[in-house]
Amino acid sequence: xxxxxxxxxxxxxxxxxxxxxxxxxxxxxxxxxxxxxxxxxxxxxxxxxxxxxxxxxxxxxxxxxxxxxxxxxxxxxxxxxxxxxxxxxxxxxxxxxxxxxxxxxxxxxxxxxxxxxxxxxxxxxxxxxxxxxxxxxxxxxxxxxxxxxxxxxxxxxxxxxxxxxxxxxxxxxxxxxxxxxxxxxxxxxxxxxxxxxxxxxxxxxxxxxxxxxxxxxxxxxxxxxxxxxxxxxxxxxxxxxxx
Numbered sequence: 191x192x193x194x195x196x197x198x199x200x201x202x203x204x205x206x207x208x209x210x211x212x213x214x215x216x217x218x219x220x221x222x223x224x225x226x227x228x229x230x231x232x233x234x235x236x237x238x239x240x241x242x243x244x245x246x247x248x249x250x251x252x253x254x255x256x257x258x259x260x261x262x263x264x265x266x267x268x269x270x271x272x273x274x275x276x277x278x279x280x281x282x283x284x285x286x287x288x289x290x291x292x293x294x295x296x297x298x299x300x301x302x303x304x305x306x307x308x309x310x311x312x313x314x315x316x317x318x319x320x321x322x323x324x325x326x327x328x329x330x331x332x333x334x335x336x337x338x339x340x341x342x343x344x345x346x347x348x349x350x351x352x353x354x355x356x357x358x359x360x361x362x363x364x365x366x367x368x369x370x371x372x373x374x375x376x377x378x379x380x381x382x383x384x385x386x387x388x389x390x391x392x393x394x395x396x397x398x399x400x401x402x403x404x405x406x407x408x409x410x411x412x413x414x415x416x417x418x419x420x421x422x423x424x425x426x427x428x429x430x431x432x433x
Contacts, residue, residue: 196239199223199231199235199236199239200239200242200243202223202227202229203219203223203236203239203240203243203245204243204245206219206222206223207219207240207245210222210410210414210415211387211388211391211392211407211410212245212247212387212391213247213383213387213415214247214416215240215246215247216233216236216237216240217233217418217422218247218416218422219236219240220232220233220236221416221422222416223236262343262348262365262368263363263364263365264364264365265364265365265366265367265373266338266340266362266363266364267279267281267338267340267364267373268373269372269373269375271302271375271376272302273302273303274303275303276301276303276304276332276429277301277303277308277331277332277333277334277337278302278303278337278338279301279302279303279337279338279339279340280299280300280301280302280308280328280337280338280339280340281299281300281302281339281340281341281374281376281377282297282298282299282300282321282324282325282339282340282341282347282377283297283298283341283342283344283374283377283378283381284296284297284316284320284321284344284346285298285381285384285385287312287385287389287400287404289394289395289396289397289399289400290395292314292397293314294312294313294314294397294400295312295313295314295315295316295320296310296311296312296381296404297310297311297312297313297320297321297323297324297346298310298324298377298380298381298408299324299325299327299328299339300376300377300380301332301425302376303429304420304425304426304428304429304432305376305380305417305419305420305425306412306425306426306429307380307408307411307412307425308327308328308331308332309324309325309327309328309331310324310327310404310408311323311324311327312400312401312404314397316346317346318346318349318351318352320346321346321347321352322351322352322355325339325352325355325356325359326355329359334359334360334361335359335360335361336360336361336362337359337361337362338361338362338363338364339356339361339362339363339364340364340365340366340373340374341363341364341365341366341374342365342366342371342373342374343365343366343368347365348365380411383411384404384407384408384411387407388403388404388406388407389403389404411424411425412424412425412426413425413426413427
């Protein structure tokens with residue numbers, strides 16, 4: 191009977207491991223079994239079985255990138271990432287996505303309240319329109335009046351067009367110190383996970399596949415990917431429970 195139970199649990203572990211794009215280790219898989227499948231299981235048992243199955247969560251390394259100087263704003267955020275309400279502090283940045291030799295640009299906006307990606311936009315041009323579109327989408331997701339939005343010193347974020355739009359939405363602008371990725375660590379961390387947990391696994395070969403991969407991952411990240419800092423809940427789950 192014990193062997194049957196073990197085999198059944200291994201199948202469930204394998205199912206969850208695949209559904210989460212091979213990114214869950216034994217703590218998150220244990221939480222998923224308990225909450226989603228209503229089964230009592232010890233994390234040590236899950237760890238032992240995953241070791242027997244020779245599977246573990248994929249890890250990632252943070253990629254540091256150079257920050258450009260421009261018409262900067264004060265670093266109001268100053269690494270104070272904790273916040274008690276949604277849409278009070280947002281973080282935004284741009285990252286590169288490659289399809290062969292073609293480079294695409296992803297601009298995303300993250301709510302520091304629950305690390306949820308509230309908006310994003312992909313383009314083949316790294317221009318003002320890229321960040322303005324992501325900003326426009328974010329303003330439709332929540333009340334942005336007096337919201338602080340933090341970015342690096344990239345030329346799109348120091349442009350007059352971006353600054354003007356923030357003023358029109360009555361938002362406050364904050365910028366990282368030059369060359370310091372830690373000032374915007376939450377969004378940098380998200381980009382690292384996006385690439386390691388989806389792009390480098392699924393290896394999209396066309397622009398359309400990149401769009402679909404990013405759309406899938408952001409939905410997974412927002413609604414299913416558990417985070418220790420959120421009490422082992424996904425961002426949307428955390429927001430709904432706390433509310």
